[in-house]
Amino acid sequence: MSRVVALAGRPNTGKTTLFNALTGLRQRAANFAGCTVEKATGTMLVSGGEVEIVDLPGTFSMLPQTEDEQVSFRFLSECAETPDDLLVLCVVEASNLENDLVLPVGLKAAGYPVAVAVNMIDESRLNGIRLDASELSGRLGMAVALVSARTGEGLKKLEAVLSPRALRADLSESLDFRRATKKRLHELQDDAVAAAQRAAAASVTWPRHSMLPTVSRSIRIDRILLHPLAGPLILAATMFLLFQALFVGAQPIMNFLSDQIGALAVLLRAQLPEGAVASLLCDGAIPGISAVVVFVPQIAILFTMIGFLEQSGYLPRAGAMVDRSLRPFGLDGRVFIPFLSSFACAIPGVMAARTIPSEKRRIVTILLSPLMTCSARIPVYTLLITAFVPATFHPLGFNGQGVVMAAMYAFGIVMALLLALAMKYTALHEQHPSPATVLPPYRVPSARELARYVWARCWHFLSRAGQVIFTLSLVLWALAAFPRDAARLAPIEAELAVVLSSPAPDPGAERVLRGRLAAAHIEGSALGRAGRFIEPVFRPLGWDWRVSVASLSALAAREVFVGTLGTIYALGGESNAEDGLISALQGAKNENGTRRYTLATAASLLVFFAIALQCISTIVTVRRETGSWKIPALQFSFLFSLAYALAFASYRLTLFFS
């Protein structure tokens, strides 16, 4: 039998801060069974015994409405069926006791053992609120501890409440929320509201002034931050900073990490004899590690900013400001940050959807976030636009290539909004999950709490998604490396041997031959054969086997498309590989002398890359966030089908008009 303490309470009561303060870094995250709702668990030692702490999703009342709220009640009922010793620790706030006490009173009436932690007691003192803990404990008939999770005040006393007990509380008569009728829950709620009001009135002494200082200060700040003119400008500046931090702040660190890991591969290659082991380490394992690690700076920077905005109280206000404009599409203000983050990379965008409390809305956001133009698409767009949109194209006097690039960004947003609109007519649509949102008082974020929050997000990515991304990178390497077609490679290797054996080897000839060798190698590999095999599938889009192989390899990361095409066109060794590739694509001819790639091919590729979920890392992250392969499989197949259909349409239309 183990002691389980379930932290319950309304959102914004500091429940997660208390969870962090109690468990420190002894935490792990998983999902509650069968849903996308995150279950954070941790352990703490109390009186020599280990106690498991579970941070339940925020719950507003005894009438669960969203999946998150239902999960909390379901968890309690499931716990009641196990031999575990359960205690529900309800976290409440002294300034909002009337509302916050409804849950502990209702749960106690439903037969569960409950204790109360009155959090943010330091803030309550500053507000001039006086709370009589013994009076409250007597009225509620449960243990009450006054704490401040941020400063650590009162946590020792709270430990006494959490101590493992010799005898398990009798839960045989507790209400099974999974089977409870709506009527019974309404009765519990109504009785709990009345009892909570009586208990709050008897134990809290309010200051003489009518409004709490923290509230009046927040209203003063809101008059600036939500001002009709200044508000949007401040929001735009904040989002601009966030966007800049993701691109400008993370990029140098990503480049540094990438360079260092790349240098390690070069160093290792020089030490190892040429062969499969060297290739496995230098072309498979090390790039696989790189593919995981390079995302960490973006995730860390994004969640530092999100955590700061969330803890300061600005995030719900930012959501409220854009809420109105997103409602016609079946979305709300909370999707704003995930969508914006996805412009840097879909992975932090998908992870940022955790801040959305409604499960259906969260899934819709996760499904649509990859449509935002991430930074990995930029090299692909740049290559195709530079190669196929004429530099002489100047619509309305603007640079035509720049216009097409901007149009690709707009295309992603429009597609996401159109699909959101379409999803309004599916089971994924949920009427505005909450017609009202709590705007918590503005607070100065705690550096320690912020560091814990960022660490938890980074660690979850590295430990969960990272393993799969690494494994899949190895699989892709193996497909590109094997089998080795000796007959195809032998003549080039012989030529290379001649060049290398000469007294003064010609570096230019060596580079060309190594490029041809790499091209021949990939052509004969499983990936190259797969490209030829699937060529008929993509032929209607104007793609040949080379583009098909490059698109397959782009599953590792979209930008790999450029590198693979470079390898196929034997440009691997050239210093100006991208310029060379542009010329190679422009000049490539079919056997009958016609151009192999045209503007129509580029149009179909651009549209395909704008929509298709060509990124294993994102797919794995979606699986991690949703707890099953069902959503990413649905997302991949739907976006692939849509991308294929629209790429085909754009190919045919461009052919027709050009």
Next chain:
Amino acid sequence: MTLDTVAMDVPVRVLGYAGLDAHDKERLAGLGLRPGVSLVKILKTPLRDPIECLVGSQLLAIEARLLSQIRVEAA
């Protein structure tokens, strides 16, 4: 009277709901917007919807469409 007819910064007391569906009613009650609670409309967000209100001792952003369905009296 209903909340949409009340001017900004005028304190009122919530009497009940008129025509709200069960989902919205339960959600608002869960948030603390229940009969008997004091309420002040503070400001309109830049797109004029939602409206920031002080409900009891907490600030809520409430969708504008709901205001005509919340019955109030002068406090």
